[in-house]
Amino acid sequence: MAAHSQNVSFSALLDAELRRNAGGVRTLRAGAGEIIFQEGDAGDGMYVVDAGRVDIVIGAKDAEPRVLSRIGPGGIFGEMAIIDGKPRSATARADGDSVLRFVPIDDVYRVFSQSPDLMFSLMRDFSNRMRESNARHVEELLEAGRLSLVGRFAQSVVHDLKNPLNIISIAADLAGADETPRESRVMAVGMIRREVKRLTTMVNEVLDFTRQTPGTVVLTPMAFRDFVRVLLDEIGPLAGDRGVEIVCETRPPGVPVNIDERRLVQAFYNLINNAADFMPKGGTVTLRFALTADELQVEVEDSGTGIAPEIAERLFQPFATFGKKTGTGLGLSICKRIIEAHKGRIRARSEPGHGAIFVIMLPLAKSL
Incomplete structure (x- = not known):
């Protein structure tokens, strides 16, 4: 909710027109909390605030109505129902003792027909109010998210x-x-x-x-064969405790890759730990290695049931547990962030007769 400042020229033009020919304009007094009109009421005219303040709210029947805007002296409200010809879209409630002028719809049409400048000024004021409202709405949506x-x-x-x-x-x-x-x-x-x-x-x-970034990542050239040896030494026993055997189907190459050893071990641990969650009776995780001209490709395949097509696109989203009974749902999301911090990529696929397959691509280093 934000206070609203009216277009001064519009208020001045309207006041001048009403003083020349007041028509059916009448002065109203509203005490604190008094309802001036309610959401759904007919749009029979617009109001000018001469003193005090009026809140435009929605959900007035609820315990805590939401204040959309606050109209102070010189401001107008209720014009939207006149412009679109529909019932009131919100409730107007006096925030304190207020003095208002009510301008019936016929008088509104009359003064607008006599003063095109006034109509233009209202449209400009209305546009500014919509912009302010849209900006608040976007911020509220972001905050809700x-x-x-x-x-x-x-x-x-x-x-x-x-x-x-x-x-x-x-x-x-x-x-x-x-x-x-x-x-x-x-x-x-x-x-x-x-x-x-x-x-x-x-x-x-x-x-x-x-963390905004996956910890401090310090990349150092390392023979990938040596990294795999460290990886298996660290996570092999942990996987074994869960009945999971890690098998290298192809020999890890000795090519240099820029690596933060601790962080990349964590990424592979998250993948293998995730695989173990879907193999409660144990199983096998198979590692395969392949080279292109400028990348190292690592496939991590488990012997589980594979990836359901309906979850494939959301696999790396935070909190995506997909039926697991344990875990925070953050492991694969963190894994992706670590791989990307290594300037690499990760994707997942599933093939008939196979478990989940994760493919990691890491750029080769120029030298050790």
Whole structure:
């Protein structure tokens, strides 16, 4: 809601015309909160504010009506219903004790016919008001979008944090009970450690997502073969804990690629972790490597059920969990941001008889 400043020349022209021939113009007084007209009423005339202030609101029957504009002394309101010949599109309510002049529709037509300048001035004033209204509306839509995103973000994160916290709570009770056998205590401690790792991953995903850029990316030339060795050493055991085996179908090339080792490992971890989510009974993730004149191509294929066509276009959107029971829905979105920070590209596809296939393209470095 914003205060509205009227076109002074229009107010002056209208006032001069009304003083020459008042016609059916009459003075009204409205107390604070008094309704002057309601949404849906017939457009039988327009109003001039001589003193006080009038709010133009919608949803006046609701507990908290929304104020569209605020009309002060010298301003007019109610002209829209005259221009378009339709019922009132909003409610006019006195913000405080106000003095108004009501100009019946016949007198409005009369003064406009006698003064083309007045009609032109009204159109200019009306256009300015529409521009202001449109600008406010766009800002409100953007704000609503931001609030919706925050709501989805909070809902997703809180829901997903509760599950591991509940497991940790149960495991802690089990481990701390005097009558718990040693084997069960060991199992409970393992559960706690596993869920702490899960929480850590989720928190890191949230932190990554809230950054405008995917962390500090420092690109350094590195033989891709060496990177793959580091990658398998780091995420191989983690994948194994979930029953997932990582297999290199082709040998990783030794070509130089500009890499931020820590961040690119995170991108591949997100892909493989996402694949594991869709293979609850375990499975295989296959890596394939190919070269073009200026790019390295890496295919990451899992042995799951593949990508449903209806979700393919939204796969890298934030909060896109697509039926998964765990995770924040941020992993693939973050993965895409990391790859793009490496000046690369990522896409996904699915073929009959195959699982999900993610293809990463990274530019080759000139030298090590």
